[in-house]
Amino acid sequence: MPQLITLTAxxxxxxxxxxxxxxxxxxxxxxxxxxxxxxxxxRSYEYGWTCTCLGFKYxxxxxxxxxxxxxxxxxxxxxxxxxxxxxxxxxxxPQCPSCGGPVKAYKVAV
Numbered sequence: 394m395p396q397l398i399t400l401t402a403x404x405x406x407x408x409x410x411x412x413x414x415x416x417x418x419x420x421x422x423x424x425x426x427x428x429x430x431x432x433x434x435x436r437s438y439e440y441g442w443t444c445t446c447l448g449f450k451y452x453x454x455x456x457x458x459x460x461x462x463x464x465x466x467x468x469x470x471x472x473x474x475x476x477x478x479x480x481x482x483x484x485x486x487p488q489c490p491s492c493g494g495p496v497k498a499y500k501v502a503v
Contacts, residue, residue, distance in 0.1 A: 397502040405470040408440070409497050413466065415457045417446070419478040426461045468492035 410429040417424060424446040424500070429440045442462070448455035470491035489496050 399500045402501045403472050403496050405468045406495045407468045411467050
């Protein structure tokens, strides 16, 4: 079996966890829309959208998530393998090339 090599991959922090408060259509309530880990099955996690409104609770979708997704306020940049985004010698992490926000490094075996 060939030996695996590990490389550094980068993703915008908005892919790890992201939160935004959204007004209801009537303007009298505020709901929290999130992107992040959700429990899909027992002991199995995946990433997805959630909202604190009743529409999401009962239908697993809502207009707040749809509006937020379409607005583009969540960056969601992901470079599978981008060695050009290496942190500098002062220990400062690179910034997301799409939104300028923080990035997260993780190891990928190839």
